[in-house]
Amino acid sequence: MPSxxxxxxxxxxxxxxAAVPPGTDTFLxxxxxxxxxxxxxxxxxxxxxxxxxDAVPMDTYPTLRAALPEVRLVQVIHVVDAxxxxxxxxxxxxxxxxxxxxxxxxxxxxxxxxxxxxHDWRISRRxxxxxxxxxxLAGGLRAHNVxxxxxxxxxxxxxxxxxxxxxxxxxxxxxxxxxxxxASVPN
Numbered sequence: 001m002p003s004x005x006x007x008x009x010x011x012x013x014x015x016x017x018a019a020v021p022p023g024t025d026t027f028l029x030x031x032x033x034x035x036x037x038x039x040x041x042x043x044x045x046x047x048x049x050x051x052x053x054d055a056v057p058m059d060t061y062p063t064l065r066a067a068l069p070e071v072r073l074v075q076v077i078h079v080v081d082a083x084x085x086x087x088x089x090x091x092x093x094x095x096x097x098x099x100x101x102x103x104x105x106x107x108x109x110x111x112x113x114x115x116x117x118x119h120d121w122r123i124s125r126r127x128x129x130x131x132x133x134x135x136x137l138a139g140g141l142r143a144h145n146v147x148x149x150x151x152x153x154x155x156x157x158x159x160x161x162x163x164x165x166x167x168x169x170x171x172x173x174x175x176x177x178x179x180x181x182x183a184s185v186p187n
Contacts (some may be wrong), residue, residue, distance in 0.1 A: 013045040027051050027074070035063035042068060049074055051099065055087070061094035072096040079123050079139070088127045088135075098131060099159055100124045102139030121152040128154055143177035150185045158182065 008016075017026045028047035032038045033056045042050060049072040050064070056075075064073060073095040077088045079102060088098050121137075128135045134156035141149055142163040150158065164175040 010041070010044050013047075017045060017047055025049055025072075029053055033057070033060070035060045035067070038064060039067045042071065048072065049096075052076060052095075053101075058090070058094070061091070065094075074099055074136070076101050076138075077127070078102065079120060079127075081120075082123055082126075084123055085127050085130060089130060092131055092133060095133070097134040097136060097156070098127070099136040099138055100127060100153075100155075101159075121149055124153045124155070141178075143174065143181045146178060146181045147185050150182070 013028065017028075020026050026047040027049045028042060028045045029051045030038055030041055031054050032041055033054050035056075038050060038052070038056075038060070048070075050068070051074040053076045061073065064071070074097045075088075075091045075095045076099045077084050077091075079100050084100070088100075092098065124135075124137060136157050136159050137149060137153050137155035138159035138161075140163065141158055141160045146158060146163075149155075160178065164171055164178055166174065
């Protein structure tokens with residue numbers, strides 16, 4: 001990953017995946033953009049789901065499906081502006097879910113997540129309304145704003161990283177506060 005916290009070595013990823021009980025989903029986040037590189041990384045880290053954090057050429061999806069038919073695909077869409085809706089619509093038929101995040105792949109050094117910044121949730125809401133598949137929300141979520149984010153966007157679920165960290169490490173108090181805020185959202 002060219003940006004963001006929490007980079008884990010592939011040897012450690014493989015150990016974590018091997019230790020997860022059957023029936024529990026595992027996610028491999030990858031910034032690779034070619035089918036060959038993604039397939040090779042999955043062979044080293046055989047997660048049940050691959051989360052593509054960067055855009056990939058459209059012909060990558062059928063190649064991944066053919067090589068890894070049992071693996072679910074989640075495409076991250078970076079909500080920089082309203083063009084994110086077109087990006088999400090373009091990949092929707094090729095993936096099992098979309099994750100909306102606050103990166104910016106247009107920067108000189110791509111920002112592909114872990115920014116700790118929120119994006120325009122109104123755009124995310126429009127994407128959720130347009131999709132017939134699960135849409136996850138990420139980007140700047142913290143205990144103080146996650147309830148508003150859920151109410152505004154109405155995502156399938158939320159994803160977080162920096163919002164529950166202190167000095168780069170998981171902070172149990174922040175995680176507990178975040179989960180309490182999520183639990184307070186009416187069903």
